[in-house]
Amino acid sequence: MRRLRTSPAGSLAAGLVLLAVASAAAVGVWLQFGERHALDTRYRAGGTAAADRVDITASIQRVDAAARELVLRVLVTPRGSLGEAGGISPTRTLTLQTSPSVRGDLTFPAHSRISTVDVPVALTSGSITDYPFDAYDAALEFGAVQGGEPVPVRMTLTNRDALVAATVDAYGAEGAAVFDVELKRSTSVLIFAVFMMVAMWALAVAVLIGSWFLVTRGKGLTWPALGWMAATLFALAAFRNTAPGMPPIGSLLDYIAFFWAESLIAFCLLTVVVMGMRQESHPSQAPERAEGPP
Template identity: 80%
Template sequence: MAMMRRPTRSRGRLLIAGLVLCAVAAAVTVGVWLQFGERHDLDTRYRAGGDAPDRVDITASVQRVDAAGRELTLRLLVTPRGDLAEAGGVAPAESLTLQTSADVRGDLTFPAHSRISTVDVPVTLTAGSITDYPFDAYDTDLEFGAVQGGEAVPVRMTLTNNDALFAATVEASEANGAAVFYVGIGRSTSVLIFAVFMMAAMWALAIAVLIGAWFLLSRRKGLTWPALGWMAATLFALAAFRNTAPGAPPIGSLLDYIAFLWAETVIAFCVITVVVMGMRAESHPSPDPPASP
């Protein structure tokens, strides 16, 4: 019988080990797939405008999204082409003005015969609120037209997103020689996954503390200091854990109302209840059972 049980146990252990390895491999595969998707989104280029030989090329990239300030920073590199440029596109042949949409703060002017360098432009975000974190989303409209020598000139514009904490959905089009982009901004997949994990972890810790408190109270354990230390440490550790949320959301966001504030309330209630009931148990200990004859 002992010889028959050993192979069965060995097979069971091998099966468990195989399942664990399969789970790890599946998790790694999903992680690689998600990371590849985010990398693909960051490498995606959105283009609007024609290929006229005499045009203005604009390379734009979203450098940083400030959800609290409701604006994003757009880095622009303007390069005139053909007869509009001199010195290989480094400088415009005549004064060049970029006319922008209302969400972009102000038009840009580049003097003739002067070298053009990159410039950072603030862009206002509309709709959405950071208190909806991590499900907040924003919109903005980008439109860039060019005027040189008093005449409108065609524009070709390329837009990319370099902020890994946000994902961009873009609709590109052309209108009367101007490049138009309708941009939607939302949290990236990695931020959403981590934020959801944080909320689940907060509730799991709160439930664990609640179960521990019920065990101490139901068995009248009194003031069990190691357990109280663990509960109090969890109370303060959750606050530090919450502050690691990507993007530093302000207090009062959806993350807090779904998980953080409730978890803190449950843990604080458990700590206070265990202390109060533990003091009562210590003050009125249960009588020892009578000794058996």
């Protein structure tokens, strides 16, 4: 039995392919680890060590760029003499005073069990029409008053929305915890959005090349090709609607790729149909065969 031999060029190509795959996988793992680390990062402000204090644990649950707000889940725990049963309820009425961007102060009656509260927070600056390169700001400030007297606050903030990346500047100011938050699309969302734009243009160019071939070769009405073009036209609309974060129509994604890809495909489809109709209506005359000898 003869043994197959692999040429040096083939071995080199296979090695390069394996190296490229391994490199891509390594970059993917590194990017995923970075995003996981960002979601696990805790930002702390008002680092008081007083035994009698109010601990606030807050997490960004969801960012709604279209509504220009984020949902902040807040859990308040009074410590020391300010709370009962390990912080389950306050000894006196506890009020959290918040920044103007947070919709209203939070009040917890005395001797009542404290539960988590979802608080809407208004976003400033930025516009969703810049998707996927849009960015927003949010100002969070929490102070506590119990029984008419201010009490020290220690607060922790985390981001739980995997679709956005948060950059936080945390500090304390006059007994309150302050967070200046900048929100932008996460790396995975940005990569997927860029891939969508590249794929839209690639499909549009593929349809353009196919149309040019059909028209220049006089293929007439080639129904499989027309079906493929029409399917691509409608598939792009469904593909565009899978963009993470559900950006509205008219965003940067549309003006860079989607509108132009749809227009080009529709133009190519119409051109192929019109030229195919002309070809089918006026077929070329087949050359007459020469008669042979009787």
